[in-house]
Amino acid sequence: MPSLFISYRREDTVAYAGRLYDHLGNHFGADKVFMDIGQIAPGEDFVEVLEARIRSSEVVIALIGPAWLSVSNEQGRRLDQADDFVRYELAAALAQGKRLIPVLVGGARMPNAKELPAAIGALARCQAHPVDDTRFEYDLDALIRSIERRPSLLRQFMQLASTERLRRWRQGIAASIALLMLFGGWVQLFDVFGIDARIESYTMALGDLVSSVPLSERIVIVSFGQRSEARLGSPGPGWRHEHARLIDRLVDGGAKVIAFDLFFEKPGSADAELLAAIRRARERGSQVFVGVRQLLAGRPALTGGLSETASGAGLLCIGGRIAYASIAPLAVVKIAATAGSSGSGALGDNGRFPALGLLAAGAATLAIDERRRQLTIVSDRGQILWQGPLQSVRPQVEASGESSSDCPLLTAGDQVAEAMIRLAPVAAWRDPSRRHDFEQVVGPGAGVKPGQLDGKIVLVGDARPGKDEFRVLQGLRPELRHGVELHADVVNNLLQGVHVRRLGATPQFLLMLVLAAAGGWLRVFRPATSVLARRLLVFAVVLAYLALTIVIYTSSGVLLNTAYHIGAFLLSYWLLGRLTLHWRQVTRDPRP
Numbered sequence: 001m002p003s004l005f006i007s008y009r010r011e012d013t014v015a016y017a018g019r020l021y022d023h024l025g026n027h028f029g030a031d032k033v034f035m036d037i038g039q040i041a042p043g044e045d046f047v048e049v050l051e052a053r054i055r056s057s058e059v060v061i062a063l064i065g066p067a068w069l070s071v072s073n074e075q076g077r078r079l080d081q082a083d084d085f086v087r088y089e090l091a092a093a094l095a096q097g098k099r100l101i102p103v104l105v106g107g108a109r110m111p112n113a114k115e116l117p118a119a120i121g122a123l124a125r126c127q128a129h130p131v132d133d134t135r136f137e138y139d140l141d142a143l144i145r146s147i148e149r150r151p152s153l154l155r156q157f158m159q160l161a162s163t164e165r166l167r168r169w170r171q172g173i174a175a176s177i178a179l180l181m182l183f184g185g186w187v188q189l190f191d192v193f194g195i196d197a198r199i200e201s202y203t204m205a206l207g208d209l210v211s212s213v214p215l216s217e218r219i220v221i222v223s224f225g226q227r228s229e230a231r232l233g234s235p236g237p238g239w240r241h242e243h244a245r246l247i248d249r250l251v252d253g254g255a256k257v258i259a260f261d262l263f264f265e266k267p268g269s270a271d272a273e274l275l276a277a278i279r280r281a282r283e284r285g286s287q288v289f290v291g292v293r294q295l296l297a298g299r300p301a302l303t304g305g306l307s308e309t310a311s312g313a314g315l316l317c318i319g320g321r322i323a324y325a326s327i328a329p330l331a332v333v334k335i336a337a338t339a340g341s342s343g344s345g346a347l348g349d350n351g352r353f354p355a356l357g358l359l360a361a362g363a364a365t366l367a368i369d370e371r372r373r374q375l376t377i378v379s380d381r382g383q384i385l386w387q388g389p390l391q392s393v394r395p396q397v398e399a400s401g402e403s404s405s406d407c408p409l410l411t412a413g414d415q416v417a418e419a420m421i422r423l424a425p426v427a428a429w430r431d432p433s434r435r436h437d438f439e440q441v442v443g444p445g446a447g448v449k450p451g452q453l454d455g456k457i458v459l460v461g462d463a464r465p466g467k468d469e470f471r472v473l474q475g476l477r478p479e480l481r482h483g484v485e486l487h488a489d490v491v492n493n494l495l496q497g498v499h500v501r502r503l504g505a506t507p508q509f510l511l512m513l514v515l516a517a518a519g520g521w522l523r524v525f526r527p528a529t530s531v532l533a534r535r536l537l538v539f540a541v542v543l544a545y546l547a548l549t550i551v552i553y554t555s556s557g558v559l560l561n562t563a564y565h566i567g568a569f570l571l572s573y574w575l576l577g578r579l580t581l582h583w584r585q586v587t588r589d590p591r592p
Contacts, residue, residue, distance in 0.1 A: 002028070002032070003033075004147070005098075006024075006061050008086075011067065012068045012071055013068070014037075016065065021033055023140055024144070060089070062102045062126075065106045079117060094122050101126065101127075101146070103128070103129050105130075105131050113125075199563050200420075200559055204500070216496055218455060219434065219495075220457070221484055221488055222458055222459070224460075224463065225437065227438075237268025237303075240271055240274045246258075248280065253451070254453045258281065258287070258289070258458050259357075260290045262462070264290050264303050265303065268303070271303055274306075279309060288311050289314050289356060290310045291314060291315075294408040300353075311359070313353075315353055317355075327420060328418065328490050329355055330354065330357075330358050330375075330490075331352065331375060331377065332352075332415070333414065357490030357494065358490070360457050360459065361385060361494035366378075373390045375387070386417070388499070388501065391417075392415065393416050421489045423472065424488075426485065459484050462484065468483040499557050508564070515545070515565050515569040518572075519568070519570060538569075542569070545565065545566065545569075
C-alpha cells in the first residue's frame with residue numbers, strides 16, 4: 001500500500017480534509033495516511049515532522065478549495081509567504097520528486113503557473129482530480145484507483161475482455177501448433193532438408209548404444225573384393241563359372257539359403273554351368289535366390305532359364321532417404337497387375353515382387369488388405385515376418401540429394417512396403433566368423449569344411465572400395481556400408497522380429513499437443529519463475545523427452561517424430577511468450 005500525505009489549508013478545506021482522511025484511512029490503513037491534525041504530538045518540531053512525513057510518503061495530495069489561492073493575512077497572500085506551511089509542503093514534495101496529485105473540491109479550479117509562486121510553479125503541470133460533492137463516493141473511488149494506478153472501470157472491462165481473449169488464444173494455440181507440426185509431418189517438411197532422417201538416425205544410434213540389435217547366427221556374408229577382381233577381371237557374365245563353383249561349395253558346407261546381391265541380366269558363356277549348379281543345390285534342399293532390378297514384359301529381367309531355375313528373384317533396391325540409406329523396400333506391388341486378383345499370392349505372381357532379403361528370410365506369400373492399404377508377409381512356416389502399410393512409390397534419392405534411376409523396377413503408380421532397418425554394428429558383419437572372402441571359398445586351393453555352414457543363410461555381394469556403397473548416419477558421423485551388409489541387416493531384422501516403425505498420425509498429434517501445452521505452461525502459467533529457471537526447465541523437458549524416445553525405440557521399435565514434437569514444444573513456448581509479453585505491455589502488467 002502507498003503512503004499518503006494530505007496537504008490542505010485549514011481556512012479553506014479542513015472539512016474536506018477530514019472526510020478525505022477518513023475514507024483513505026479506511027481503504028489504505030490509518031498508518032498509511034498522514035494529516036497534521038492529531039498526528040503531531042505536543043512538543044514535536046512540526047517542521048521536522050512534516051519534512052520526514054513527506055520524505056516517507058509516496059503520494060502527496062494537495063487539497064485545493066475555492067479560497068486556496070486567495071487566503072491572506074496582514075502581510076498579504078499566504079501562498080506568497082516563505083513561512084506558509086502549505087507552500088512549504090508542496091515545495092518539499094516537488095523538490096523530492098514525489099507524486100503530487102491536486103484534488104479540487106468545492107468547485108475550485110486548477111491554478112495556472114502565473115498565479116503560483118515560483119517555488120511551487122510546477123504544481124500547475126500536475127494533472128488535477130476533481131471531487132464533486134454530488135458524487136463524492138464515485139470521485140473518491142476514482143482517486144483511489146488513480147493512486148493505486150488501477151485502470152478505470154471501462155479500462156478494467158477492456159482488460160478483462162483482453163484477458164478472456166488471451167485465455168481463448170492460449171487454449172487454441174497449443175492445438176493449432178500441434179496441427180501445424182502434424183501437417184509438417186504429413187508433408188514431410190523436415191525431410192526436405194534431411195532433418196527428419198538425421199534425427200531418426202541419431203535416435204536409432206543412441207538406442208543401439210543402450211540396447212544393440214540382436215544378431216542371428218544364421219547369417220553369413222561372402223564378399224568379393226580387389227583380389228577376386230585381379231584374378232577374374234571385372235565382375236560380370238564372365239564370372240558365371242565361379243558362381244557355379246561357389247554354389248556347389250556353399251551347399252557342400254551345409255548352406256540352407258544362398259542369395260546373390262547381383263544382377264544376372266546379360267547372358268554368359270557359363271550360364272549352363274550356373275543353372276546346373278542351382279539345380280543341384282535345390283535337389284539337395286538348398287535354395288538359391290538371385291537379384292533383379294527391372295522387368296521385361298512384366299517379368300524379372302534375367303538371363304535365359306534363370307527365372308525358372310532359381311528359387312526366386314529378389315529386388316535389390318535399398319536406400320531412399322537423403323543422407324540416410326537405412327530404408328529398404330521389402331516388396332513392390334504393381335497395382336495394374338494385381339487389379340481384380342485375389343488378396344494373397346505367391347511371390348513374383350500377379351505383380352508382387354519381394355526384396356532379396358525377404359526371400360532369404362523365408363517369405364512365401366504376400367497378403368494385401370486393399371481397404372487398409374496394408375501388406376502382410378508370411379513365411380514358409382506360416383509365421384508373419386512383417387506387417388505394415390503400403391505407400392506410393394517415391395523417386396529414389398541418393399545421399400547427395402539427387403534423383404537416382406538405380407531401381408527402375410520401382411515406377412510411379414506402384415505401391416511399396418518400406419522397412420526401416422535397425423543396423424547392427426558394421427564390425428559385426430566384417431568379423432571373420434560371419435564374413436568370408438570370395439577367394440576363401442572358390443579361390444585356388446580354397447574351400448568350405450563340411451558342416452561349416454549348416455543351416456546358414458549366405459549373402460553374396462560386392463565389397464570393393466567405392467562400389468555398391470551406401471552412406472548411412474550412424475550416430476553423429478556418417479559411415480559407408482556395402483549393399484550386401486544392408487541386406488544382411490534386413491534379413492537379421494526379419495529373423496529377429498525387429499520391426500522399426502514411425503509413430504501413427506493420431507498418437508503423433510496427441511503427443512505434439514501435450515508438448516505444445518507443456519511449452520505454453522512453462523512460459524505462461526509460471527510467471528513467478530525466473531528466466532534462467534524457465535530455460536533450465538525447457539532444457540530438462542527436452543532431455544527427458546529425448547530419453548523417452550530412446551526408451552520407446554529400444555523397447556518397442558517405435559520412432560517418435562522428434563523434430564516435430566520438440567518443434568511444437570519450443571514454438572509454443574516462444575509464441576505464447578511473445579503473445580503474453582505483448583499483452584502485458586498493453587495492460588502494463590509488471591510481472592516478468
